[in-house]
Amino acid sequence: MSGFRMDQGGRVDRGARVNFTFDGKPYQGFAGDTLASALLAAGVTLFGRSFKYHRPRGIMGAGVEEPNALISVDRGGGRFTPNLRATQIEIYEGLNAKSQNRWPSLKRDFGAINDRLGRFFPAGFYNKTFMWPRSFWEKLYEPAIRRMAGLGDAPSEVDPDHYDAGYAHCELLIVGAGPAGIDAALEASGSNARVILIDEQDELGGGALADPSLWPWLERSVKALQAAPNITILTRTTAFGYFHDNFIGAVERITDHLAEPGHGPREKLWKIRAAEVILAQGAIERPLVFEGNDVPGVMLASAARVFALRHGVAVGKNVAVMAAHDSGWKDALALAKAGVGIAAIIDVRDAVDAGLVAEAEAKDIPIYLNYSVIGVNGRHHVKSAQICSNDEYLGGRIACDALLMAGGWTPSIHLWSHSKGSIAWSEDWGAFLPDKPNENVRCVGACGGTFSFGKGVNLGQLPTPKDPATIKAFLDFQNDVTAKDIALAVREGYHSVEHIKRYTTNGMATDQGKTSNLNALQLASGFLDRPIEKIGLTTFRPPYTPQSFGAFAGHAKDALFIATRKSPIDSWAGEQGAVYEPVAQWRRARYFPRSGEDMHAAVNRECLAVRNGVGIFDASTLGKIEVVGPDAAEFLNRMYTNPWKQLEPGRCRYGLLLREDGFITDDGVSARLAPDRFHLTTTTGGAARVLNMMEDYLQTEWPDLNVWLTSITEQWAVIALQGPKARDVIAPFVEGIDLSPEAFPHMAVREGMICGVPTRLFRVSFTGELGYEINVPAAYGRAVWEVLWDAGEAHGITPYGTETMHVLRAEKGFIIVGQDTDGTLTPYDAGLAWAVGKKKADFVGKRSLARPDIVAEGRKQLVGLLTDDPNEVLEEGAQIVADPNQPVPMTMLGHVTSSYWSATLGRSIAIAMVAGGQGRMGETLHIPMPGRTIAAKVTAMVFYDAEGVRVNG
């Protein structure tokens, strides 16, 4: 042996040397090594500091179960990944790995003081200690605790990688490519069934990779699987979650093991729908619970076997084995055969299979039956183990440089549990096994309980003569939970396993208790004096192992994060230098600044242009629904507050939509095109919601009605032309429609042609001016807009955006649902009593309008507000009080919902929600702001052209 690297054996490529660094120090390993095996080969024992007590920790497992050796990998350029398990990091040339949770260095860690103060940190310590004063939590306690108790650092740079994602379908999905999974795949090869075989390791084989006698079989099998056209093999892929109807999420790691990651995707998220699932996830060995079981060098027997037989690394030169299970003997014998010195086999049982004992004796291995390890000497590595007989308390010391634990095996039922399959306690295994499936799934091999590792005994903790209250015997190595924490939880009254878990945090670390759940359960069962099957297991939840955010995001990053909807005229606005704003999922032109203009200057100019000439506005994003069928009018009559049955074809009506609770949810102007055909409009943000709500009523409440709803939002581009000169602009281009005010009055609709394309021409106004909303087929929206734009130049046509639209409508006191309403306003509160059909027998929300609370005095109502100082523009959202001299906290009457500078009026205007507002006309109210108070008078909501003459122009 050179160091801890054995002279022969293992699957590493001894011809391919790989250079890497750990905490800045250079090391060399072989291709096929993990970071753990390469560092162990170099004699490294210390890999990290524990979460709470900052205890020195080494490697415990050899794979996914590793709780201690969490490592950060920094590839530079923003490629930084914390909390990777050293046992699963494949080394590559130039790998830069760093330990975590230590300062200033791994060997000399300041936080280790916590270990000596450990008696002051029992379970529930944080909850009990850092309660008061409350204000200290956020600023002092939590940041300090987070600094001390932690995992790796979160990456601070933007992730430069990109990620792939996709759906796959198969007749059979096999998770786990150990012997059982490979056998299942071989059985399915050659059929027509699509088979996907997933394994988290870099090569197929699972447990067989640490059993050289199986390698010839493995090689043959892998060749056969690779040759089978119906089998897709995914290595380095973790099935992290099992969701409804055999939907499995898996992440494939594509470039993390490569020295040069290249430009391809780093990871791929597989979303797999499988007709049948076979889980072949194997089992994880359990550690034993005794004082000192977390000293670096104390590890699972199975892990030592993997390091020796798969990687050619001895975890020690003189290794002791503490067993409660036959598999520990088998591992010890396999290690001895491979040339690893075995110091002793200690077994807690007083009788062990005679064959195993004979084999051990034949190799001159000292055997201690009915003995337990009760202490471990060494801080950064094992120096010796203190043992003691279980009944006579005769002790001794065994010199060793590693101590292996064989506590039995826990089948990996994580995905089975995600699928809501039931589980049953197995005394033989000392663990829960899959019982009845909830999906089309079965478990094979060790995870199904159908593989034998031998016999063992189940116990929560090894016997010890020491006072249990004075020792630290670890259960959950990642969250630093000890046996006495479980005792404390039970003593303090936590009897449910879910409560014990949360109080002690056992099983709540990133490994979800893969090595600790069963030991904790055994202990709790003992303390509670209740059989384990009566206590039950805590719930497993996805993900099986932590996954990167990048993988979950998949393609949905940067421009593909979420769709930005664009209207047919959006590109024109961009060319004109419009400033956009997001409205629901759309982007809309907010204003069109000319050179040197800020938003206020642009909006003032745009407002005056509409009032004095003509403005052009893209209203395409308004939701539109075509309601068709003999019962269309009846349907709308039931949905909206106002009456629709008498509306004549060719006329429009403002519709107000309530929820069942009587509160306003949407509004819009709608037109009757024919007796059985309506063109509805909704707010931009409410389009989908309103269609869903109407469809819901139609399908569940009134399926007898013959009426159908079709979204036509995107069928029509809508050009709003508003202002006294609007008619002059469109007149030359309209065919088949008499535009005279007598023939085509306000709130009317006509179908005809404009610029040679069909139009639904609405004469409506959200500005209070003469105006049209010109609906044209969407593909022609931009072309029609440009024709009108060119023709309008003679009339001073001005494009305006959503900001000007907001000011113009506020001048007229028109509300915007969602800005001036907040889901608690009735039509009466909003001053829209006129829109409620008093004679209507029913409509959605009608019954709620008679509730005592709705008809009570003093409800918040919408009113106008005019500041005493006309130059003062109130802040939207500002609170309103009656008496500014009242001591804080003052009685707040409401808040400002809309507030603008009105260029038309040469002063500020505002709309506000005020308690009892409609009864406060003329009253002066106050708006307290930082350092001052603003006085404003309550008024009606219509600030401009109260008689409404301009709209009829």
Added chain:
Amino acid sequence: MADALLRCEPVPAAPAAYSGVTITLAPPMRRWSLRAKSRQALETHLGLSLPRKIGETLGDIACLGPDEWLWRAVDVEPKETGAGLPLSVVDVSERSVGIILEGHAARAMLNAGCPLDLERFAVGRMTRTIYEGVEIILSRESETRWSVDVWRSFAEHLLLSFTTVARNR
């Protein structure tokens, strides 16, 4: 319609070729949303046969739902809109644009964002589904040719989704 005016589409008309797939804007089409409780009522009114099962197509008409059909072709037009009848015929021609994906990799590319089992998606089938959260109507026109209808405002985003996946394959 309107020879003088230019149509303006949200995605470029020029085909984009990638390894194994070409992405092309489909020609403008007439699209009619047909709704009725009774299939026969629509068949009588239109003088056409309608497919019976969701996902099936018959001629230019696909069945999208229990009471919903899509009539789509370059030049189709109902004689009457069915005034007074218990059915609904609505012009949605310009609501969507069509995107054609053609090539041996088109299926795999679509499965990057579409959750359906497209290996088992028969030629001639048409259905409403999603691609990366954007609603689409997908049909398979041949083994290697797929058509995607998407609402106009989402088209640019969807095309970017397609080309990103196609480029990274």
